[in-house]
Amino acid sequence: MLIRAGRVIDVAGDRLADIRTGSDGKIVAVEPHLHGRPGEEVFEAGGLLVIPGGVDAHTHLNLPVGAARASDDFASGTIAAAIGGTTTVVDYVTAYRGEEPREALATWRRWAEPAAIDVGLHMTFTEAVSESTVVACIEQGVTSFKLYMAYPDSLQVDDGVILDVMQSAGRHGGLVTLHAENGSAIERLRRQAVSAGRSAVIEHARTRPAILEAEAITRAAALADVAGTPVYIVHVSSAPALAAVRLAQERGISMVAETCPQYLHLNEAVLLGPDGADFVCTPPLREAWHQEELWEGLARGTIHTVATDHCPFTTAERRAGIRGRPEGFADFTEIPGGLPGIETRLALVWEGVNHGRITIADWVRLCAEAPARTFGLWPTKGSLMVGADADVVVWDAAAEQPLTAGALHMRTDHSPYAGRIARGWPRLVLARGRVVSRDGIFCGQAGWGRYLPRSPRPGALG
Numbered sequence: 001m002l003i004r005a006g007r008v009i010d011v012a013g014d015r016l017a018d019i020r021t022g023s024d025g026k027i028v029a030v031e032p033h034l035h036g037r038p039g040e041e042v043f044e045a046g047g048l049l050v051i052p053g054g055v056d057a058h059t060h061l062n063l064p065v066g067a068a069r070a071s072d073d074f075a076s077g078t079i080a081a082a083i084g085g086t087t088t089v090v091d092y093v094t095a096y097r098g099e100e101p102r103e104a105l106a107t108w109r110r111w112a113e114p115a116a117i118d119v120g121l122h123m124t125f126t127e128a129v130s131e132s133t134v135v136a137c138i139e140q141g142v143t144s145f146k147l148y149m150a151y152p153d154s155l156q157v158d159d160g161v162i163l164d165v166m167q168s169a170g171r172h173g174g175l176v177t178l179h180a181e182n183g184s185a186i187e188r189l190r191r192q193a194v195s196a197g198r199s200a201v202i203e204h205a206r207t208r209p210a211i212l213e214a215e216a217i218t219r220a221a222a223l224a225d226v227a228g229t230p231v232y233i234v235h236v237s238s239a240p241a242l243a244a245v246r247l248a249q250e251r252g253i254s255m256v257a258e259t260c261p262q263y264l265h266l267n268e269a270v271l272l273g274p275d276g277a278d279f280v281c282t283p284p285l286r287e288a289w290h291q292e293e294l295w296e297g298l299a300r301g302t303i304h305t306v307a308t309d310h311c312p313f314t315t316a317e318r319r320a321g322i323r324g325r326p327e328g329f330a331d332f333t334e335i336p337g338g339l340p341g342i343e344t345r346l347a348l349v350w351e352g353v354n355h356g357r358i359t360i361a362d363w364v365r366l367c368a369e370a371p372a373r374t375f376g377l378w379p380t381k382g383s384l385m386v387g388a389d390a391d392v393v394v395w396d397a398a399a400e401q402p403l404t405a406g407a408l409h410m411r412t413d414h415s416p417y418a419g420r421i422a423r424g425w426p427r428l429v430l431a432r433g434r435v436v437s438r439d440g441i442f443c444g445q446a447g448w449g450r451y452l453p454r455s456p457r458p459g460a461l462g
C-alpha cells in the first residue's frame, strides 16, 4: 500500500512524505514523491496526518472483578482499539495469591488469541516471588511487573516485596510498574465511612484522597532509589501525585509516569449524579482543577505516557456490584471499578492539541512512541521508521465523532463522555500492513494480532 502526501509525524520529525508498506507488514519507504506500483493500493492522505499506530500500555481485557468481569474481551476490545487508532495493547496479567504466574500467563495468552491487533503482556504479582520467577517471565517476553500498593485484601504487597521485585527485575532488565495509593490507610477510611452510614458513590472518591496517592509515589521513589532501578507509576490522577513525581525526577530518580484520559477530562462531580456508579474508577476522579495541572505535566514531560486502564462494565454489572447482588450494591465499596477508554484515547488526548495544551508531536510521543520505548517495543512499534511494523494511522483532524456508547464499539452500554463530540478521528488504520479500520468501520480480522514478546532493558525516559 502507498499512503500518499500525508503530513507524517513521528520521532523523525514532521514532514510531507509518502509511506509504502510491504507485503511482509513492514514499512519499506518513507520519502516524498513515491510513485504507485501496479497492484498497489494508493491512499491519498493530502491534508491528513500520518502517525505511528497508538500503543495502549495499560488495559484489562476480560479481567474478572469479583462476580463481574470486564465486558470487553480481547476480540471486542482490540476491535474498538483499532477503530480508535490503537494498534498495540499491553494488557495486565494477574497472578492471584497462591497462583503460579506461569499459569496465569498461559491463561492470558489463550484469552488473547482472538485479538485483532498485537498484544504484549505485563505480569502482576500479588505476593512475594523468587528471582527465578521474574527471570522466567522475562524469558517469555514479559518484561514489566506490576505491584499494587493498594487493595490489601487481594492485591497489595508490602514495601519489602516491592523492593525485592525492583531489585530482581532490575538485575534482568525488567521494569516495575506501581499502582500507587496507600492501601492500608484507604482501607481504614472505607471501613469508617461504611460503619458511619456514608454509603453513597461519592464516598469512593472521599476515601481515596489525593494525598495518599502522593504519599505512595514518594515511597515508591524512595524504594526505587534504594534499589537503584527505574520505576513506572500507572494512572497518575491528581496534582499532589504529579508534584511527587516531579520531585522524584528532580532528585534524579528515573520515574516514568502515566496518566489516563479520564483524569484529563472528567471530575468527581459526576459521582454525585444518578449515574455516579458508572464513573467509579481507581484512583478516583478528582476535582476539576487537577486536570489543568495534569495537562501541564504532559506538556512539560513530567508525565510520559497516556494509557487507558480500560476496564469496562455494563450498567447492569455495575449495579449488581462485585458481589453480584440482584437487588444492587449495598454501598460504594461493592461497585466494580474501571472505565471504558480503549477506543477514545487518541481522540481525547488530541483534544489537548485542539485546545493548545500540547503539541502534535507531544500527542504522538505520549500515545505511541513513549509507551513503545518504555516497554521494550521500540522501534518496531511507535515509529514509522523503515523496517518498523506498518502500524499506521491516518488521522483526520476535522472529522467529528460522537462519544456516545452507541457510536462507539466498546462492549458497554454507557460512555463516560456521552454528549461530547470529538474533533479528530482516524480515517484509516493499518496493523502490520493490513487495513483494520476505514472511516470508523472495522475491516480487520479476529486473530490477526500476535503475541509480542518484549525486550528487557527498556530505555527509561525519566
Ligand SMILES: [Zn+2]
Pocket (backbone or CB within 6 Å): 058, 060, 309
Ligand atoms: Zn489498571
